Amino acid sequence: MNHLVRSLLILFLFFAKSSFSYGQNASIANGRIMDSVFVHNLNLSTKIQEINDFLDHKFQSTNDSEFLVFSKFMNSYYKTKVDPQEINNLKDYVFQEYKAYPNLQARFFNQIAYTNFVGIQNFERAFDAYMLIEDILSQNGPTIITRYSYYCSQISSAYYKFKDYKRAIHFGKMGLKYAENKWDMFNTIGLCYTALNQLDSSNFYLNKAVEEAKKLNLPKINHTISQGNIGINYYHAGKFELAYPLLMIDFKEAQKFQDWGLAAGSSIPLSHIYIKQKKYKKADSLLNLTREYIQKSKQFERLEKYFPIKAMYYEEIRDFKRSLSYRDSSLKAYKYNDSVYNGLLVLRVQQRADLTKIEREKLKLQNYQEVIKIQFIAIGVVVVLLGIGYYLYRNYLYRLQRNRQRIDELKRLLNLRQRLSADMHDDIGSSLSSISLYSHSLLMQPQSPEQKYVLTKIKENAQYIQEQVNDIIWSVNPEMDVMKELVARMRKFGAEITESANIAFIFDCTEEIMDLEIEMAWRRNLFLMYKEAIHNAIKYSQAEEIKVELKFQSGKLNIQIADNGIGFDTDKIIKGNGLKNLQARAKIMDAFFQVESKRNKGTKVIIKSPIR
Known part of the structure; x- marks a missing residue:
C-alpha cells in the first residue's frame, strides 16, 4: 500500500513539474512577443487598433490574461505620448495594479527612466524608475524577465552616468551572461574601467566590443566608438602615436553619422595631441569645432574636459590672460558637474532606502514620515555642503590670487638675478681679468724687486677677487638652481x-x-x-x-x-x-x-x- 502511494506521489510530482516547465516556457515565449510589440510600436500610436486586435487574438489562442492586461496598458501608454510628463502619473498605478506581471512593469519603468533621463531630464524620476527595475530583476531573474540582459545594460549605463563605476560593472557583467548582442555592455564596462584608471581591463572589454561589432555585423559607428575608446586609453597612458589614428577614425565616423557629442568626445584629446605636437593651428581649428559640437549636442558636461585643453592651448601660444580665463571656466564646469552627480547619488540612496522600507513594512504612513525625515536631513546636509563648498571656493580664490602675486614676485626676482649675474660677469669679471692680464704682462718685463712684489700682490688679489666674484655669479644665476x-x-x-x-x-x-x-x-x-x-x-x-x-x-x-x-x-x-x-x-x-x-x-x- 505504501509502495502504491509513493508511486502515485512520484507520478504526480513528475506531471506537476512538466506542467510547470511547459507553463514557464510558454510564459517566456509570450513575454517575448509582448516585448517585441512594445519595442517596435513605441511611437506608432496610429496603430493602436491593430495592436489591440493582435493582442486579443493572442489571448484567445493562449488564454494568457497578460495579453489583455498588456493591451490595456498600451492604450494608457499612448495617451502619455501627447504629454511626456503624463508618463510619471502612471508609475504608481502600474506599480500597484500590475504586480502579477513583472515583465510589463519592467517594460514600463524602463520607458519612464528613458523618458525622464533623455527627454525630460528629470534625473530623480529616472533613477527612481531604474531602482524599481533593479528590484524587479532581483526578485524574478532571467527565467521570468524576458529582456533581462537589456535592462541590466540600461541600469549599467545609468550607474556609469552617475559615476558609480563599480555598480555599473556589476550590472554589465550580470547582463553579459544572457545577452545576444553584448556590444553595448562590453563598451560600457570598458568605459567604467577607464574611469577607474584600470586601462588593461578597459582595453580587454573594449576589444571584446570591437569583436562583437564585427561578429554581429553592426554599423561601422559601433566599431569606431569602441576603437575611439581604446584610443582614449592610449591617450591617458601618454601613447599619443597609438591614440591618434583610433581617435581620428572615431571622430570622422561621428561627423559622418552627425553624432556631435561623440565627435566632441574624440576631438578634445585630438586637440591636446596637436598641442603636444606644437601644431597650434590645427589645435585651434579643432577646438573651435569642438565647442560648436558641444553646443549642438547639448552635452555641456564635456566642457569639463574642453576648458583645460583650451587653457593649455592659450598657455602654449603665450596668451596667459585667456589661458587663465579658461582655467577659471574649467573650475566652474567641474564644480557644476560634480554637484549634479553628487546630488543624484544622494538621491539614489534615499530612493533605495524608501523603496526598501515600503517593500518590507507596507505601512504608508510610517514610510511617509521616514521620507520626510530623510529629506530634512538631506536638505540640512546639502545646506552644510553648500556652505563648505562656498567657503572652499572663496578660499581657493584667495589662494589663487596670493599664488599669482607670489609668482609675479618670483619672476621679478628671477629677472633681477639674471641681470645681476650677467652684469657682474660682463663688467666686473672682465675688469678683473684685465687687471690680472696687465699685471702678468708687467711681470714679464724687467722690474725692480719692490715693483715685482707689488705687481705679484696685485695679480694674486685680482685672481682671488675674480674667484670670489665667480662664486657670487654662480650663486645668483637662476640656471644653477x-x-x-x-x-x-x-x-x-x-x-x-x-x-x-x-x-x-x-x-x-x-x-x-x-x-x-x-x-x-x-x-x-x-x-x-x-x-x-x-x-x-x-x-x-x-x-x-x-x-x-x-x-x-x-x-x-x-x-x-x-x-x-x-x-x-x-x-x-x-x-x-x-x-x-x-x-x-x-x-x-x-x-x-x-x-x-x-x-x-x-x-x-x-x-x-x-x-x-
Whole structure:
C-alpha cells in the first residue's frame, strides 16, 4: 500500500513539474512577443487598433490574461505620448495594479527612466524608475524577465552616468551572461574601467566590443566608438602615436553619422595631441569645432574636459590672460558637474532606502514620515555642503590670487638675478681679468724687486677677487638652481684644488639627486660649507686621499667628506676655534653637522640637510 502511494506521489510530482516547465516556457515565449510589440510600436500610436486586435487574438489562442492586461496598458501608454510628463502619473498605478506581471512593469519603468533621463531630464524620476527595475530583476531573474540582459545594460549605463563605476560593472557583467548582442555592455564596462584608471581591463572589454561589432555585423559607428575608446586609453597612458589614428577614425565616423557629442568626445584629446605636437593651428581649428559640437549636442558636461585643453592651448601660444580665463571656466564646469552627480547619488540612496522600507513594512504612513525625515536631513546636509563648498571656493580664490602675486614676485626676482649675474660677469669679471692680464704682462718685463712684489700682490688679489666674484655669479644665476649644477661645481672645485696639492680625490654621487630643484641660498651655503671642509682637509690633514660621498636618504641630502690624514682631538680643536663658520651655516640651513676624527685615523665631516 505504501509502495502504491509513493508511486502515485512520484507520478504526480513528475506531471506537476512538466506542467510547470511547459507553463514557464510558454510564459517566456509570450513575454517575448509582448516585448517585441512594445519595442517596435513605441511611437506608432496610429496603430493602436491593430495592436489591440493582435493582442486579443493572442489571448484567445493562449488564454494568457497578460495579453489583455498588456493591451490595456498600451492604450494608457499612448495617451502619455501627447504629454511626456503624463508618463510619471502612471508609475504608481502600474506599480500597484500590475504586480502579477513583472515583465510589463519592467517594460514600463524602463520607458519612464528613458523618458525622464533623455527627454525630460528629470534625473530623480529616472533613477527612481531604474531602482524599481533593479528590484524587479532581483526578485524574478532571467527565467521570468524576458529582456533581462537589456535592462541590466540600461541600469549599467545609468550607474556609469552617475559615476558609480563599480555598480555599473556589476550590472554589465550580470547582463553579459544572457545577452545576444553584448556590444553595448562590453563598451560600457570598458568605459567604467577607464574611469577607474584600470586601462588593461578597459582595453580587454573594449576589444571584446570591437569583436562583437564585427561578429554581429553592426554599423561601422559601433566599431569606431569602441576603437575611439581604446584610443582614449592610449591617450591617458601618454601613447599619443597609438591614440591618434583610433581617435581620428572615431571622430570622422561621428561627423559622418552627425553624432556631435561623440565627435566632441574624440576631438578634445585630438586637440591636446596637436598641442603636444606644437601644431597650434590645427589645435585651434579643432577646438573651435569642438565647442560648436558641444553646443549642438547639448552635452555641456564635456566642457569639463574642453576648458583645460583650451587653457593649455592659450598657455602654449603665450596668451596667459585667456589661458587663465579658461582655467577659471574649467573650475566652474567641474564644480557644476560634480554637484549634479553628487546630488543624484544622494538621491539614489534615499530612493533605495524608501523603496526598501515600503517593500518590507507596507505601512504608508510610517514610510511617509521616514521620507520626510530623510529629506530634512538631506536638505540640512546639502545646506552644510553648500556652505563648505562656498567657503572652499572663496578660499581657493584667495589662494589663487596670493599664488599669482607670489609668482609675479618670483619672476621679478628671477629677472633681477639674471641681470645681476650677467652684469657682474660682463663688467666686473672682465675688469678683473684685465687687471690680472696687465699685471702678468708687467711681470714679464724687467722690474725692480719692490715693483715685482707689488705687481705679484696685485695679480694674486685680482685672481682671488675674480674667484670670489665667480662664486657670487654662480650663486645668483637662476640656471644653477638644480642639483646637477651644484654637483658639477663641487666635483670640479675638489678635483682642481686637490690636484694642485698632489692629493688623490674621489667623488661619489648617486644619480637620483641630479634633477632635484634647489634654492639659491641653500645652494650657496652648502657649497661654501663643502669648500671650507675641503680647504681644511688640504691645509691641516696631511692626507694622501680625500673622498666625497653624496646620497639622498629619507628626504635629506647626506654629504660625507673624509680624509686619511693625521686627524685631531675634536674636543680640543672644536673648543679652540669651534669651526664656527661651518656650524653657523649648518644652523641657517637647518642641517645636521658633525665632525668625526681621531689622531692618525683621519677626519670625516658629515652634513645632513633637507633639500630646499
